[in-house]
Amino acid sequence: MSKVISPTLKLEEPSTPFVPGPPGTHITIRGLTKYFAGWPLYENFNLDIPKHKIVSVFGPNGCGKSTLINMIAGLTPIDAGQILFDGKSLAETKIGYVFQNYRDAMFPWLRTIDNIAYPLKLEGKSKAEIAHRVEQLVASFDVKFDLKRYPYELSGGQQQTASIMRALAPGPEVLFLDEPFSALDFEMTLFIREKLQEVFMQTGTTMVLVSHDLEEAVYLADEILLLTKRPTEVAEILHYDDVRPRTVATLSQPRFIEVKKHSMEIFQREVRRPATALPPD
Amino acid sequence: MAETLSATVVHADANASADTDLNTGSGIRPTSMPRTVTPIRPSPWQRAFRKLLPMLGPLALFIVWDLVVRAGWIKAILLPPPSATLITLVNGLAGGPLLMDFLVTVARTLEAFLIAAVVGVPLGVLLGSNERAYRSVEFLIDFFRSTPSSALIPLFLLIFGVSDINKVAIAAFGALLIVLFNSAYGVLNARKQRVMAAKVMGASRWQIFKDVLLWESLQPTFVGLRSAVSMALVIVIVAEMFIGSESGLGHKIIDAQQVLNVREMYAAILAAGALGYALNVVFIVIEKRIVHWSGR
Numbered sequence: 001m002s003k004v005i006s007p008t009l010k011l012e013e014p015s016t017p018f019v020p021g022p023p024g025t026h027i028t029i030r031g032l033t034k035y036f037a038g039w040p041l042y043e044n045f046n047l048d049i050p051k052h053k054i055v056s057v058f059g060p061n062g063c064g065k066s067t068l069i070n071m072i073a074g075l076t077p078i079d080a081g082q083i084l085f086d087g088k089s090l091a092e093t094k095i096g097y098v099f100q101n102y103r104d105a106m107f108p109w110l111r112t113i114d115n116i117a118y119p120l121k122l123e124g125k126s127k128a129e130i131a132h133r134v135e136q137l138v139a140s141f142d143v144k145f146d147l148k149r150y151p152y153e154l155s156g157g158q159q160q161t162a163s164i165m166r167a168l169a170p171g172p173e174v175l176f177l178d179e180p181f182s183a184l185d186f187e188m189t190l191f192i193r194e195k196l197q198e199v200f201m202q203t204g205t206t207m208v209l210v211s212h213d214l215e216e217a218v219y220l221a222d223e224i225l226l227l228t229k230r231p232t233e234v235a236e237i238l239h240y241d242d243v244r245p246r247t248v249a250t251l252s253q254p255r256f257i258e259v260k261k262h263s264m265e266i267f268q269r270e271v272r273r274p275a276t277a278l279p280p281d
Numbered sequence: 282m283a284e285t286l287s288a289t290v291v292h293a294d295a296n297a298s299a300d301t302d303l304n305t306g307s308g309i310r311p312t313s314m315p316r317t318v319t320p321i322r323p324s325p326w327q328r329a330f331r332k333l334l335p336m337l338g339p340l341a342l343f344i345v346w347d348l349v350v351r352a353g354w355i356k357a358i359l360l361p362p363p364s365a366t367l368i369t370l371v372n373g374l375a376g377g378p379l380l381m382d383f384l385v386t387v388a389r390t391l392e393a394f395l396i397a398a399v400v401g402v403p404l405g406v407l408l409g410s411n412e413r414a415y416r417s418v419e420f421l422i423d424f425f426r427s428t429p430s431s432a433l434i435p436l437f438l439l440i441f442g443v444s445d446i447n448k449v450a451i452a453a454f455g456a457l458l459i460v461l462f463n464s465a466y467g468v469l470n471a472r473k474q475r476v477m478a479a480k481v482m483g484a485s486r487w488q489i490f491k492d493v494l495l496w497e498s499l500q501p502t503f504v505g506l507r508s509a510v511s512m513a514l515v516i517v518i519v520a521e522m523f524i525g526s527e528s529g530l531g532h533k534i535i536d537a538q539q540v541l542n543v544r545e546m547y548a549a550i551l552a553a554g555a556l557g558y559a560l561n562v563v564f565i566v567i568e569k570r571i572v573h574w575s576g577r
Binding site: 073074075094095096097099101104105106107108109118119122123150152166170 | 472474475477478480481482483484488492493496499573574577
């Protein structure tokens with residue numbers, strides 16, 4: 001009986017073995033490929049997104065910043081590759097997403113408070129649990145407007161605040177924000193920016209923020225992910241580790257100015273670089 | 282930065298020669314002119330006039346109508362004076378024989394409409410939520426939606442005979458396709474981002490359907506229901522005229538015409554118009570109540 005009775009496992013050898021990210025990595029993206037109309041947007045794209053950090057995504061127009069987070073969040077299907085959250089699949093991971101266009105992201109048939117409670121209802125939470133969680137959110141966001149109103153009765157900033165509260169309600173591991181401020185006026189942008197920073201300091205939720213405003217991208221970020229033109233690759237990842245809370249004074253700190261300047265240089269270098277693959281016009 | 286700005290303002294102030302020249306000087310500075318805010322408020326007369334504006338058209342019509350009859354441009358046997366017509370209408374509807382016909386038409390229209398709604402909305406929503414299913418019947422729906430329902434009256438006569446059911450059936454058929462089409466498109470054209478929002482929150486396909494798609498389809502569904510009730514009325518009136526009928530506004534109109542009782546005829550026409558208008562208004566009110574977010 002020298003034979004071991006066990007079926008011979010035939011493991012399919014992956015063409016490229018999985019390379020884990022450095023310690024503290026939250027999201028690993030390996031071999032991500034996405035084509036649009038036959039043209040590569042991402043080809044064999046690899047990225048590690050760190051845990052408990054805010055990552056700002058910045059890059060030239062059309063490089064697929066939003067597409068990147070949509071693919072990670074499972075809203076845009078990918079052609080090939082693997083995206084894992086702490087080694088788990090997306091289905092096993094709780095995520096939150098804040099859309100740029102809050103108007104089309106909220107459900108106008110529900111009162112604002114029910115919009116915020118909706119993801120909790122999906123989780124099958126009890127009424128008491130939901131009420132408790134919503135109260136927590138109201139307190140931490142210092143909400144001054146009437147949540148019993150319908151979303152369309154609120155100002156843009158109030159709607160976006162509510163949609164961030166909705167995204168945070170279930171306590172997501174990762175919060176994705178797709179240009180969350182670009183439809184807001186300056187006053188509201190400042191307010192929500194501070195709220196986001198507060199929430200981040202309280203919870204340490206990993207955040208991935210797409211922004212078209214470099215100052216804002218740097219101001220909030222621990223890491224600034226700069227992308228190239230398509231086919232998109234990582235141009236550079238800059239670390240920015242000023243203390244939080246960051247304030248208006250942060251904007252004139254030498255370190256902030258330096259990082260912003262450096263980002264700008266890389267951005268301009270990438271914008272001027274001739275495109276290797278152009279989409280068919 | 283702030284220092285330079287304020288310096289500029291001071292400089293501009295020094296240069297300013299008068300309160301009114303705002304654009305001289307090298308910087309922008311606030312105007313020191315007293316700002317008097319006078320809201321533009323319409324006088325009571327203007328407001329009353331604005332409220333009466335919608336009445337102007339009908340009033341003009343009645344005046345022209347009256348003048349034409351008085352001047353004898355159109356024979357009285359073809360066009361009765363408006364006052365006589367209105368009196369006939371009011372008397373008829375206030376317990377006269379016209380009321381009976383009016384109610385019968387209302388009942389038939391609502392029956393047809395109810396059938397169309399009860400069958401059409403669920404079927405439309407179902408088809409809309411399965412794009413492949415909808416595409417496979419899209420041509421049929423579009424074809425029969427484009428076919429004038431009145432063209433099918435003889436066919437329905439063959440199937441149902443000269444009966445009350447026939448009138449309701451043909452009207453229900455015409456209305457059904459409109460409801461079906463609008464509900465299906467409401468689901469098909471649901472805002473993608475709301476579906477995505479639900480999906481990212483972990484909603485299942487069924488939850489997306491009942492929490493998002495169904496609600497998104499409500500507004501187009503109401504548009505469909507409103508057009509459907511108008512269509513049902515049109516078909517019912519036509520059917521009452523041409524499918525041997527003993528009652529209804531359509532019957533009344535053609536009956537009065539046959540014996541040249543023009544007052545009754547015009548009164549019945551106005552009653553049909555009022556019915557169509559009222560149904561439309563009722564549906565708009567219900568729609569605003571239920572689809573409160575529409576257009577916002």
